[in-house]
Amino acid sequence: MDAPNQILTAAQMRAGEERLIADGTSVTELMERAGRGAADWVFRVAAGRKVTVLCGPGNNGGDGYVIARVLAERGVPVEVVAPRAPTTDVAKEARKRWGGEPVVTARGAVLVDCLFGTGLSRPLSGDLHRLLIELSYAHNHWIAVDLPSGIDADSGELLNDVLPVYSLTLALGAWKLAHWMMPAQAIMGDLRLVDIGVEPEEGAAGLSERPTLFVPERDAHKYARGLLAVIGGAMPGAGVLASRAAMHGGAGYVKLYSDHDGLPGVPPDLVVAGDPMPALATDPRIAAVLIGPGLGRSEEARSVLSWVLACDLPTVCDADALVLLEPEMLEDRSAPLVLTPHAGELDAIGNAFASSEPDRLEQVTELAEAIEGVLVAKGPDTIVAAPGRPPVFMPPAPSWLSTAGTGDVLAGLIASQLAVGETSAFQAAQNGCWLHREAALRAGPAFSASGLVAQLPAAYGAFL
Ligand SMILES: NC(=O)C1=CN([C@@H]2O[C@H](COP(=O)(O)OP(=O)(O)OC[C@H]3O[C@@H](n4cnc5c(N)ncnc54)[C@H](OP(=O)(O)O)[C@@H]3O)[C@@H](O)[C@H]2O)[C@@H](O)CC1
Ligand SMILES: Nc1ncnc2c1ncn2[C@@H]1O[C@H](COP(=O)(O)OP(=O)(O)O)[C@@H](O)[C@H]1O
Ligand SMILES: [K+]
Numbered sequence: 001m002d003a004p005n006q007i008l009t010a011a012q013m014r015a016g017e018e019r020l021i022a023d024g025t026s027v028t029e030l031m032e033r034a035g036r037g038a039a040d041w042v043f044r045v046a047a048g049r050k051v052t053v054l055c056g057p058g059n060n061g062g063d064g065y066v067i068a069r070v071l072a073e074r075g076v077p078v079e080v081v082a083p084r085a086p087t088t089d090v091a092k093e094a095r096k097r098w099g100g101e102p103v104v105t106a107r108g109a110v111l112v113d114c115l116f117g118t119g120l121s122r123p124l125s126g127d128l129h130r131l132l133i134e135l136s137y138a139h140n141h142w143i144a145v146d147l148p149s150g151i152d153a154d155s156g157e158l159l160n161d162v163l164p165v166y167s168l169t170l171a172l173g174a175w176k177l178a179h180w181m182m183p184a185q186a187i188m189g190d191l192r193l194v195d196i197g198v199e200p201e202e203g204a205a206g207l208s209e210r211p212t213l214f215v216p217e218r219d220a221h222k223y224a225r226g227l228l229a230v231i232g233g234a235m236p237g238a239g240v241l242a243s244r245a246a247m248h249g250g251a252g253y254v255k256l257y258s259d260h261d262g263l264p265g266v267p268p269d270l271v272v273a274g275d276p277m278p279a280l281a282t283d284p285r286i287a288a289v290l291i292g293p294g295l296g297r298s299e300e301a302r303s304v305l306s307w308v309l310a311c312d313l314p315t316v317c318d319a320d321a322l323v324l325l326e327p328e329m330l331e332d333r334s335a336p337l338v339l340t341p342h343a344g345e346l347d348a349i350g351n352a353f354a355s356s357e358p359d360r361l362e363q364v365t366e367l368a369e370a371i372e373g374v375l376v377a378k379g380p381d382t383i384v385a386a387p388g389r390p391p392v393f394m395p396p397a398p399s400w401l402s403t404a405g406t407g408d409v410l411a412g413l414i415a416s417q418l419a420v421g422e423t424s425a426f427q428a429a430q431n432g433c434w435l436h437r438e439a440a441l442r443a444g445p446a447f448s449a450s451g452l453v454a455q456l457p458a459a460y461g462a463f464l
Contacts, residue, residue: 001390003200006201006204007174007177007179007180008175008177009154010154013174013198015201016173017030019199025197027090028093030196031066031091033196034146035063035065035066035067035070038112038145039067039071041143041170041194042110042143045168046076049109050077050078050079050107051109052080052107052108052111052112052138052139053065053078053114054112055081055095056083056116058087058091058116060119060149061084062086062094063094063114063117063145063172064080065098066094066098067112067114072098079102080102081102081131106138107138110139111143113132113142117145117146118153120149120151120153123159124159129150133162141167142165142189143166143167143170144166144169144170144189146172147169147171147184148163148166148184149163150163151184154177155178156178156184157184165186166189167190168189169188169191180396181381181393182381204390208392208395208430208433211430211463213460214422216252223253223285224252225250225251226252226416227283227287228255228287229257229276229279229280229286229289229313230256230291230293231257232257232259233258233293233296234295234301235294235296236260236264236294237264238293238408239293239294240264241405241450243270244412245410245412245453246412246413246416246419248416248453248456249412249414249435249456250417250431250460251419254270254271254412254416255273255279256270257273258272259274287314287418287419288315288316288416288418289311289315290318290411290412291308291315291316291321292320292322293319294320294408295324297320297324305317305321305325309330310329312332313335314419315336315338316338316411317340322339322341322349325348326352327352327370336374338414339371340376340429343377343379346360346377349367353367353370361391373387376410376414378410380396381393381396382394382397384426384429384433386426397433397437397440400440400443400446400447401440404449405448408449409436409439410433415432416432417432417435431463434463435456435460438459438462438463439453442459
């Protein structure tokens with residue numbers, strides 16, 4: 001993972017900084033780089049208006065004194081509120097170089113939160129919490145330096161119930177997990193990275209990179225682009241929706257297998273067939289299978305799932321398939337597998353595969369190893385994990401996606417990308433998520449799953 005895309009734990013961040021220090025960069029120099037980089041952003045937001053910097057006792061506070069000094073040098077009116085004196089040598093030095101006298105409280109246009117960063121170890125005490133909230137009411141723009149104070153850098157948990165919502169968060173040196181994890185992600189505002197020279201860290205999680213998608217070859221035909229088999233079930237609408245999405249997700253041919261009469265909403269260009277068993281067992285053109293949307297949870301559904309997985313084709317399992325999944329069903333497989341659980345389905349997989357890891361990122365990583373496949377843990381902070389490699393976070397997508405059927409659309413898109421066969425299953429899963437997000441951005445507010453599908457051709461065009 002290249003440095004601007006890596007996402008570090010607080011411990012990995014410290015290790016990265018220590019390596020820079022061992023290579024000859026002083027802590028003072030690192031703080032100067034961090035503070036100057038942050039001050040550049042604050043300067044632009046302030047546009048000459050009054051800035052208040054809230055400084056804590058550690059090095060995050062130290063960054064704050066650098067910011068205050070740099071802004072003052074540039075003629076910006078700035079005050080510092082420092083409820084705790086600096087405790088580290090570098091922060092003391094930064095305060096000395098700033099040279100001003102802190103005030104007890106302040107009003108202004110921009111509040112710069114340098115109370116705590118990666119070193120926060122417990123909830124904000126009553127007085128600090130009150131001060132932070134009070135200052136947030138006394139300003140109109142809120143910038144968090146490195147992290148909003150009051151959140152856990154590694155889990156994204158809010159350590160205090162009520163925290164300000166920021167307009168901008170400036171990550172220093174590298175992204176921390178909390179920048180991309182809920183619930184912290186929701187209070188970050190815009191996110192910008194300040195480079196201080198931190199190198200790539202072995203094994204670090206990362207941000208998914210915007211992909212370039214496949215364009216059919218000049219001599220392509222429908223089978224060469226990938227034939228996707230979608231297995232219908234008890235609730236036929238979900239399979240139709242997933243198939244409609246898949247038709248715009250890259251595959252050349254999507255076939256829905258369903259024995260329902262009068263399927264709802266089938267477009268004329270979607271091919272529907274009956275029993276999938278003969279085709280899956282014998283048709284070499286089938287490049288991938290999607291099972292789960294609308295499958296149902298009956299004994300019959302369980303045996304269809306077991307049989308489909310035993311065919312050992314590249315397969316996406318979603319929805320009911322995730323609830324029915326048992327470790328034995330995966331035993332003899334070697335073909336790529338992608339599971340797309342939401343939080344409840346992730347719990348079900350965790351139970352089935354005896355994973356009790358409480359940390360979501362750890363659990364997702366552990367389960368990807370256990371299933372020997374790709375896991376797309378969906379939600380406002382979607383994680384994609386695969387065995388033997390660091391997980392990636394998808395960029396936040398519109399919360400309008402929280403509507404019924406959008407999961408079927410995502411499953412169809414990932415399966416379609418898997419059928420195209422141009423990339424790994426890990427990349428196909430990310431491509432599907434990118435398409436899904438892009439379509440949601442284009443669909444505007446209050447869209448339905450069908451509205452999302454309608455945006456897919458244009459969304460695909462954004463990745464060519
Ligand atoms: N290292 C580097 O090279 C660089 C680091 N940089 C910057 O440093 C930041 C990390 O600095 P940091 O480790 O000093 O942690 P920070 O978040 O400032 O606070 C820790 C202090 O707070 C205390 N404390 C904790 N919780 C508390 C609470 N609830 N209420 C009250 N006190 C509490 C804790 O002491 P404790 O009481 O736990 O013993 C400790 O004194 C990082 O986010 C980035 O901004 C950049 O300048 C680039 C170079
Ligand atoms: N608040 C949210 N912000 C961003 N994306 C969301 C949010 N809520 C849901 N999503 C996305 O919408 C989709 C919902 O999937 P799922 O829960 O399986 O829905 P369904 O079963 O109704 O099809 C997932 O891709 C998920 O990541
Ligand atoms: K902060």
